[in-house]
Amino acid sequence: MRKRFAMLMVTMPLVSTLLAVAACLFAPLSAHADIAPEVRASAEAGDAESQLRLGLALLYGTDGLAMDQDAGITWLKKSAAQGNGDAQFYLGDMSSDQADKFRWFELSAKQGNPLGQFGLAEQLIFITAAMTRYYPDAVEGLDLLQKSAAQDNPQAAYLLGDIYSQNLPSPAIQIAKLDVAKAREWYAKALALGWPEAQDRIDALKGKANSDFEPKDDIETVWSESPTLHELSRQRAEVVKAMREGRSSAQ
Incomplete structure (x- = not known):
């Protein structure tokens, strides 16, 4: 499992305004040996894993192949159509259409x-x-x-650390109550899984407790303390859901 994540280069979400959305870019770190002819033959014969490997090699110009994004996407779609979760993820990640992105991620998840x-x-x-x-x-x-994170995704563990330490870049609202102990645990897991950036977070929390920080507004507290806003929040969420599914909120 760790090999899968070692192949990926990731950037954490950047949120510049209240309505900005997170972006996450994954790409192979480096080329491997030239792709074997039998891999292409296997892909052409319908093997989903081979289609995934061939698609990524063409998409990023690795494994001795020239970059051909259209061909790469075609092979990824063939793999995804057979239920390959990695292929579905990559198709979602590279899509510029929000509804399409959400759909591929959901299928993979x-x-x-x-x-x-x-x-x-x-x-x-x-x-x-x-x-x-x-x-x-x-x-x-x-x-x-x-x-x-339970499947050894270091970035998921790192993001959980940021969530519980209320260290998210979004100025809108934090996702969880401040919990330094939980944050420390998740950062430690991310570091153990090979995410070196977690060390700085661990060092920053050394000897710290919740009382050493001023808690920020979090969605759980706002939700529990403002029941009159539940329906409005639900309606807003429905609008966003309609947009990401590519349909009108009036439908």
């Missing part, structure tokens, strides 16, 4: 794929929960992150 779980969690947390303050989406996003 439903299969228990850790990359798809992470991608869908970001959509739920940064696009719906933080913007609409609809708490159920935050709960679902946190659950997906924990499932992804």
Whole structure:
């Protein structure tokens, strides 16, 4: 499992305004040996894993192949059509269409794929929960992150650390109550899984407790203290859901 994540170069979500959305870019770190002829033959024969490998090699110009993004996407779609969760994730990640992105992430996540779980969690947390303050989406996003981290996704563990230390870049609202102990645990897991940036976070929390920080507004507290806003938040979340599904909110 760790090999899968070692192949990926990731950037953390950047949120520049209250309505900005997170972006996550994954790409192979380096080329491997030239792709074997039998891999292409296997892909052409319909093997989903071979189609995934060939698609990524063409997409990024690795494994001795010239970059051909159109061909790469074609092979990824062939793999995804057979239920390959990694291929579904990559198609979602590279899509510029929000509805398409969400759809691919959701398909991948439903299969228990850790990359798809992470991608869908970001959509739920940064696009719906933080913007609409609809708490159920935050709960679902946190659950997906924990499932992804449980499958040794270091970025999911790192993001959970940021969530519980209230260190998210979004100025809108934090996703969980401040919990330094939990944050420390998640950062430690991310570091153990090979995410070196977690060390700085661990050092910053050394000897610290919740009382050493001023808690920020979090969605759970706002939700519990403002029941009159539940319906408005739900309506806003429905609008966002309609947009990401590519349909009118009036439908």
